[in-house]
Amino acid sequence: YISERRIILILAAVLVACFLTLGGVMVISPTARAAIIELVTEWYENSIIYRFFGEPTFENMPKYKITVLPDGYHDIEEQMVLPNSVEITYENEDGDTIRFEYMRIEEGSAIVMDTENMEISEIEVNGCPGHLYMALDPEQSNSITWYDTQSSIQFVIDGFLDSVDLMRSAGSIVLEQ
Numbered sequence: 001y002i003s004e005r006r007i008i009l010i011l012a013a014v015l016v017a018c019f020l021t022l023g024g025v026m027v028i029s030p031t032a033r034a035a036i037i038e039l040v041t042e043w044y045e046n047s048i049i050y051r052f053f054g055e056p057t058f059e060n061m062p063k064y065k066i067t068v069l070p071d072g073y074h075d076i077e078e079q080m081v082l083p084n085s086v087e088i089t090y091e092n093e094d095g096d097t098i099r100f101e102y103m104r105i106e107e108g109s110a111i112v113m114d115t116e117n118m119e120i121s122e123i124e125v126n127g128c129p130g131h132l133y134m135a136l137d138p139e140q141s142n143s144i145t146w147y148d149t150q151s152s153i154q155f156v157i158d159g160f161l162d163s164v165d166l167m168r169s170a171g172s173i174v175l176e177q
Contacts, residue, residue: 046116049112057106061084061086063175063176064086064155064173064175066088066090066100066169067174068169069098070092070165070169072092073090073091073098075089075091076089076090084104085103085104086102088100088101090159096160098159098161099159100155100157100169101156102153102156103153104153105152106152113133113145115133118133118134118135119135120132121134124146125146125167126148128146128147128149130147130155131145132144132166133145134163141159141160142159142160142166143156144156144167144170151175157170
């Protein structure tokens with residue numbers, strides 16, 4: 001006969017052993033860590049770092065675009081395309097710009113967001129978790145970033161836009177065919 005208390009202690013010991021084993025595997029193996037955790041958000045005094053742990057892929061970057069821009073903005077033909085990230089700039093007649101960047105989630109990559117003079121809120125873009133960065137200083141731009149778990153892509157839009165335009169533009173991102 002085993003008491004109920006002994007069963008609970010045995011189960012607790014088994015769970016602790018499993019967690020310690022899993023933790024050890026994650027420390028030793030980047031592949032195992034990537035299979036369990038793709039994104040870690042680290043909050044510091046003046047910044048937030050989004051660290052990525054996904055498996056590297058050598059496929060071409062997908063092509064996304066913003067379909068709803070504030071009036072007067074259009075893309076300028078210069079795009080910066082790197083193996084794991086793309087940056088597209090949109091501009092209006094006054095020379096104001098919107099920067100749209102997206103990057104593949106993979107081991108060793110990260111995004112650093114400046115949080116000084118920023119009000120930060122948790123948001124969702126098309127069901128994906130993210131953050132809205134609204135500047136308290138009118139000389140500083142606003143940003144929105146979110147992580148699409150289906151495509152393993154982190155998106156960022158940055159510009160002198162209000163929260164409504166940032167959310168509207170973010171929600172209009174489409175994969176070009």
